[in-house]
Every structure is written in structure tokens, then in C-alpha cells.
Amino acid sequence: MREAFHGQLEQLGHELTGMCELAAESIHLATGALLEADLALAEQVLTDDVRLDEAGRRCEEHASTLLALQSPVATELRTILATIYCAVKLERMGDLAAHIAETTRRVHPERVLPPELEGDFRTMGELGEHMARRLSGFVSGESAEGGFAELRHSDDAVDALNASILGAVTGKDWPHDVRTAVNLALLARFYERFADQAVSVSRRLEFAVTGTLPE
Template sequence: MRVTFHGELVQLREQLVAMCAMAAQAMRQASRALLMADLDLAERVIAGDAALDQARGGCEDHAQSLLALQAPVASDLRSILAAVYSAEKIERMGDLAAHIADTARFSHPDHAVPADLEDTFARLGEIAAGMADRLGELIGQPGVDGFAELDETDHAVDALHSRVLTTITGPGWPYGVRTATSLALLARFHERFADQAVSVAKRLDFAATGEFPA
């Protein structure tokens, strides 16, 4: 019975790993759509968000069946509850990528990001997608301390977020309030995407050790 149960936990982790891959792809495609003013790609990202919603539901159903049919000990119970928490956060990462794609769609045929901030937003998208990739690796290797690593990466996202805000609120900003507001939201979407990844990593560490990392 325990062998079967732990096999189910492995499958649950695999579902979460797949969700991370979907979130990473959504962020990469949303970033490309944003920077290239690619309407078709933006539409695909938005439409594809439903698949992550369904994947979250599948993880939650699987976790609930394990809770109902098994009697998990403390560490296993933490793993199951962490999976439910993680599925919600990863699904939210997909939502945030879809928000970025929606901004690209709304701005089309114009570019939402001025040329002098393209590199900054390209870097934001690259780091955020990489965090989703790394999160998938951490989920697939339970017990690995990943919170400190992703938290450090998140500092780079925070710095880029701050750079955007400083630029759009500076006295020499030439693109107006509407563009500044849109860019502030875009930077926030990237920043929140990264925050969700860090939050999952923190919960994974708790599931492995029984203590939240400082």
C-alpha cells in the first residue's frame, strides 16, 4: 500500500513539473509577443491559459483522492498539501503571463514597450521563465533546498522592476502617462510571476523539512 501511495506522490509531482513547463512556455511566448507586437502569438498564449487551469484542477483532484483514500504521515501530508498550494501558485503564474500577452494584444499594432526599455523587459521575461524552469526541476527533486536560490534570483527581478518604475516616473519621460501606466503594470506582472515561483519554493522546503526557511 505504501509503495502505491508513494508512486501516486511521484505522479503528483510530475503533474506539477508539467505545469511549470507550461508556465515557462507561456511567459516566453508572452514576452516574445510583447516585444515583437505579435498578435497571433499573444492570442495563443491567452487561449492556452485554459490548459493550465485544467492542469491545476487535475492536481487538486489527485491530491484530494490521496487524502481521502490514504492515511499519510506528517511528511507525506505536507507534500500533498504543498502540491495543492503549488498548483494554485503555478496556475497564477500562467494567468500573469496571459496578462502580459493581453497587453500586447491591446496595444497591437503598436508596440507596448518603447525601444529604450525593450532590453529591460526582455531580461524580465527571460529571468521569470527561467525561474519557472528551475521550479520544475526542484519539484522533480524533492528535498533539494531551492528557496534560497530562487529568492536570490527574485532580487534581480525586483531590481529590474525598480528600474522600470524609476524610468517611467523620471522628469525626462517622453511617452506620456498612459504608456507609463501600462509599463508599470507589465513590470508588476513579471514581478508577481517571480514572487509566485519563490512562494512555491518556500513551501517545497517546508514540505521537506517541516520548517519554513528564513
């Protein structure tokens, strides 16, 4: 009986890993769409967001069934509860990638980004993708030694880029129109929130392993 239960826990981990990979791919494609003004990529992100929502629903249902029908002990209970929490956060990460894609679609065929800020948004996209893929590794059993701290450092880097972009679009020397400034401020916020959600997932995964929520 316990072997079957542990097999279900392992399957739950596979489901969460898949969600992490979907989130990573979504932010990768959303950034590509943004940088290249690629409508097809933007549409793909929106399609993948539906897939991620469905994966989240299945993951939460599976975890809830295990809670209802089994008698998990402390470590197992933390794992199940962490999975439910993380699934919600990963769904939100997909939503944020979709918001980026929606901006690209709304402005198309024009480009959203002025050339001087393309590098900052490319870096935010790369950091977000890396964070999501690291989460996938943690869930699938890779050593997390130093990894959770690494994600927090990446989040700090995204925060710094967000602040830099906001400073640029609100500065008196801003050379573009108000609509562009508003779009860029919102886009930077979407990336910043994506990274924040990734850190929230990492904190809950750390809790599942250690039993203590990190500060």
C-alpha cells in the first residue's frame, strides 16, 4: 500500500516538473515574440497557457485525492501541500508569459521595444527561463545545494532591470511616446512578477525538503 502511495507521489513530482518546463518554455517563446514582433510565437504562448492551466488543474486534483484517500506522514504531507501551492504559482507564471505575448499581439505589426531596451528585456527573459528550468531540476531530484539562493540572486537581477527600465521610461529625456512607456513599464512588471513567483515556488520546495520556510 505504501509503495503504491510513494509511486503516486513520484507521479505528482513528474506532473509538477512538466509544469515547470512549460513555464520555462512559455517565457522563452514570449520573449522571442517580443524581441522579433513574431505573431506566431505570441499565439503559441497563448495556446501553451491553456495547456499549463489544464496541467495545473490535473496536478491539484491529483494532490487533493492523495490527501483525501491516503494518510501522509509529515514529509509526505509537506510534499503534497507544497505541490498544490507550487501548481498555483506556476499557473500564474504562465499567465504572466501570456500577458507579454498579448502585448506583442496587440501592437503587431509594430515592434513594442525600442532598440535601446531590447538587451534589458532579453536578459530578463533569459533569467526567467533559467529560474523556471532550475525549479524543474529541483523537483526532479537535482541537488538544490546553493540553488535556492541562486534563484533569489536571479530575482534581484530582474528587480534591478525592472527598476532601470522604469527609470528610463519615466525620465525627462525619454524620447518615445507615452503608449510605448506604458507598455514597457507593464512588460517589465510582468517579468518581475514571473521571477517573484519562481522564488515563491523555490521557497515552498525548500520547505518541503527541510520542514522550515526560508526567510
